[in-house]
Structures are given as structure tokens and as C-alpha cells.
């Protein structure tokens with residue numbers, strides 16, 4: 001009897017323990033196991049555009065703090081050619097001209113093509129523009145639409161991708177994003193672009209192929225760049241000791257417009273969102289440039305102008321996979337109290353090649369003396385979303401910590417992308433889409449309630 005009753009008590013205790021420790025949902029969806037391999041160099045997505053000195057790898061990003069400027073970048077291979085961009089609005093046939101600059105770089109035994117960056121300024125909000133590059137030789141034409149004027153109730157739709165790479169799965173992710181009926185207007189990219197550093201000598205030819213691969217999206221809508229660990233390219237064995245050399249030559253961002261001193265951390269306003277980009281791989285401790293910048297930056301956010309405060313970084317702070325476990329911990333310790341104080345709505349990260357969404361939790365009570373180090377529900381805390389599942393050649397992170405911690409609301413090891421669809425100052429609809437479903441299927445979704453204007457508990461709305 002004693003044995004039986006103590007066993008029963010143990011079962012009850014175990015059930016109680018599990019009910020305390022178990023978090024949200026670990027998806028039962030099991031992805032078909034297949035190798036993730038890069039697309040070969042002769043793939044059609046890497047095709048070089050025809051014509052002498054034809055511009056290739058065309059990409060755009062926001063070019064100022066408010067969305068009235070665009071940085072246009074492209075590469076020419078035969079000769080420098082022109083760094084001019086011709087542009088005209090849909091309603092006006094009068095062509096304007098902006099002058100850019102050309103640069104090159106070497107990385108070990110690789111010499112880049114001629115990389116052009118040109119900022120077009122003083123654009124009208126909410127306007128479709130055509131633009132042409134390659135003036136004088138082979139000219140190629142593209143278009144983009146500027147965002148609406150910054151304001152509190154402006155709807156806007158962001159796409160989210162991270163750790164994309166250039167595998168067959170990467171192509172599937174990008175196609176799913178393009179085909180998503182929710183129609184993202186701007187991509188928030190969470191770092192780790194090309195994975196060229198996985199090749200011998202960091203073969204920078206794979207930066208060129210990646211630039212041609214994603215052109216079909218990023219020539220037509222801005223991608224907002226975050227630097228990941230695969231952008232560091234620190235290779236003293238090759239004589240390459242300047243971190244981010246390749247990335248910084250190829251991908252320009254408007255960091256000076258937000259008073260940042262380096263292109264790896266910066267901010268932009270776009271429609272009703274204030275977006276802060278942080279660098280997991282630049283110094284962030286006290287007294288560092290990034291720390292000082294963020295300390296001065298957060299009080300500048302005016303939620304009456306931009307209700308939605310979104311932070312992008314590469315390395316997640318909350319991650320219950322057994323990959324890159326706790327790599328984000330030191331930055332979390334430095335900055336999490338600020339995120340709670342300033343009521344950040346959502347933090348998007350990549351790095352872990354899987355998907356995870358957290359509850360609104362914080363873990364800021366700890367100090368060395370009190371030992372309080374358990375994440376707790378906190379209505380002022382952001383939701384943390386890891387979306388490093390773009391589909392690169394390193395494959396999926398499938399191994400999770402068990403049991404699922406209480407702060408983890410949903411996790412699944414599948415490739416995919418997400419959409420953050422801002423409706424007004426109080427509501428945004430978020431959805432995550434796995435590549436193995438149809439274009440419109442949502443594998444995870446949640447209504448976000450704005451932390452400044454409508455800070456009530458959302459948990460019943462998520463599934």
C-alpha cells in the first residue's frame with residue numbers, strides 16, 4: 001500500500017511538475033528529411049543578365065530615416081561603367097538623374113566586380129517609381145513603391161526572412177514569400193545572407209550568385225539588412241582580418257541618418273513602424289559605440305508617430321533549441337531591461353535554423369546577490385521570434401531542449417518565412433508559413449496588440 005500510494009503521489013507530483021514546466025506547443029509536423037544542398041553555379045536563378053557590362057545583383061534598401069530615399073546598388077563585371085540611376089515616377093515621364101559611386105574590393109584571391117551604390121533622395125511617399133541602371137551600355141529597368149508617409153495608423157506589411165543562403169530550400173522560401181497572398185512590401189532580413197564563407201577561401205563568387213538569386217525580389221522592394229555571423233568573414237589564415245569586409249562593400253544601409261557610427265546598428269522609420277537593427281557581432285557592452293547609440297536611440301522613439309517598435313538582430317535571446325544555445329545571453333543581459341522599459345513590441349532574430357515564438361516574458365530581475373533568473377510573464381516585454389529557417393546549406397536545427405520551457409509558445413523545425421501585417425496603431429497580424437505547405441497556409445499565427453496603445457494580453461489570440 002505504501003509503495004502504491006507513494007507511486008501515485010509521485011505520478012501526481014510529476015504531472016504537476018510537467019504542467020509547470022511545459023510551455024507552449026512543439027509542432028508535431030515532421031518535415032521530410034532530405035539533404036539541403038546549394039544550387040549549382042549553372043542554375044537558372046544565378047544566370048548573368050545578357051549584354052555588355054549589364055548591371056547584375058541589383059538591390060535596393062531604404063536610404064534615409066523616413067522612407068523618402070532609396071539606395072540602389074548593383075554590380076558591373078566588364079568595366080566600371082556609369083554609377084548613374086535614372087528614375088521617374090509613374091505619373092511623370094520626366095526622368096531624373098542621381099549620381100552614385102563605384103567601389104571594388106579584394107578578398108584573398110578574389111577580386112570583386114564594380115560595385116555601384118547610388119542614393120535617390122526627395123522621393124514622394126506612396127508612389128511607384130521606375131528606375132534604370134547601366135546607362136551607356138546595357139540598361140536594365142526596375143521599379144519600386146515608396147512607403148506611405150510616416151504616421152501612427154498607416155497599414156504596412158513586412159516580410160521576414162533569415163539565414164537564407166542559396167540552396168534549393170532557399171529558393172523555395174523566397175518563392176513562398178513572393179507568392180504569399182499577404183504581399184509583403186518590405187523584407188526585414190535577419191542576417192546570414194550567402195553562406196559563401198562555408199566554401200574554400202570564403203569563395204566570394206557565392207556572393208555574386210546570391211546577389212543574382214535574390215534580385216527578383218530585392219530589386220523591386222527594399223530589404224532591410226541585419227548582419228549575421230556569416231557576414232563576419234574574419235579569416236586571418238587568408239590574410240583577411242577586417243570583419244564584415246565583403247558585406248560592408250556590397251550592402252549599404254542608411255546608418256548615418258540615425259546618427260550611428262557604423263553600418264551594423266541603425267534605425268529607420270517606415271510607415272507606422274520604428275525599426276531598430278542591432279549587431280550581435282559588434283561590441284555591445286557598456287561604453288561601446290553600439291551601447292551608447294542604443295541608449296540614446298530608444299528615448300527618441302515617439303509611439304504617437306510610430307506605434308510599432310520592432311527590433312532586429314541575428315542571434316536570438318530566447319532560444320530553446322540545442323543549437324546556438326545561450327549565445328545571445330550576454331547581449332540579453334545588457335539590453336533586455338531597456339526593451340521592457342521602452343515596451344518593444346517584437347524582436348525578430350535568425351541564427352537558429354528553425355522557427356520559434358515566445359510568450360511575452362522578461363528575465364530582468366536577476367542580480368548576482370538575489371539569484372532570481374527565471375523568465376516571467378511580463379506584459380511590457382516583447383515577443384521574441386526566431387526565424388532563421390530560410391533554408392541554407394547547413395540544414396535544419398531539429399534538436400530541442402525538453403521539456404519545452406514555459407516561455408516558448410510555439411516551435412517547429414521547418415523552413416519558412418513570416419509576415420508582420422500592421423493594420424493600425426493597435427493591431428498587427430503575424431503569420432509564419434512553412435515551405436512544405438501551400439502559399440497561403442499559416443503554420444503559426446498571432447494577433448499582436450501594440451504595447452503602447454493596447455497593452456492587453458494576446459495569448460488567447462495565438463495558436
Ligand SMILES: [Fe+2]
Nearest residue numbers: 192228229351
Ligand atoms: Fe547565424
